[in-house]
Amino acid sequence: MKKIEYAIGAAGLFIYHLHQENFDRGMVATFGNSFRIDQGFTSTESYLHSALGRIGRSVTDERTRLYDFIEDTIAEFWRAGDRSRPWLLTIITDGQDNESRTYSHQDWRSPERIGRTIAQRFNHEPSNFPFLIGVGEGNQIDRRALGAIGDHGGFPAITIAAFPLLEMVFLRIAINVSTELIGRRIDVGNLSWEQVAQIRRTSRIPIDYAFLIDRSGSMSEPG
Secondary structure, three states, X not given: OEHHHHHHHHHHHHHHHXXXXXXXEEEEEEEOOOEEEEEEEEOOHHHHHHHHHHHOOOOOOOOOOHHHHHHHHHHHHHHHOOOOOOEEEEEEEOOOOOOOOOOOOOOOOHHHHHHXXXXXXXXXXXXXXXXXXXXXXXXXXXXXXXXXXXXXXXXXEEEEOOHHHHHHHHHHHHHHHHHHHHXXXXXXXXXXXXXXXXXXXXXXXXXXXXEEEEOXXXXXXXX
């Protein structure tokens, strides 16, 4: 399977088990050189799955403009999100930023700067949950940069070795957010997607959530 197929498959499972129709709202955005909102905030689950399906066919030979488009995604939350509910943003990338302009990829301070932007414009609210996931080994990803973003943003910046592990990371994110919203911790040892869905149904707290998924050229490679 290609990297992008793993990414959209894991996102699809997340939506299938966490999304509550006509209650939660989801958004799907992607980036390479350009930023694209593949599906704006919607409470209709089928629209989100359709958007994920289109992403799998749209990977081109683009570079990675990660930092700039994180800021653009946050701006979309403020433009179209519902501020009365918690916000969840999950970002997936397989490479180093090599194209940003506002946060120049040539400036070693850019990871710290985008981290502070996330802290000031998204993570400053205790009801908001950002997650950044870098997938790859060796020089494929910049662990120092990802760590700096998380440290300065005050949120988890996770690195994993390969895309088949992404589903488990998404499951843990769903567990953490769902239990945080109901105000109590649950033993995560044996939790499954079905149990996450049960927590969401009983909590009755609507959320706005978004995926920002890398669709640069390397995402067409085997995962």
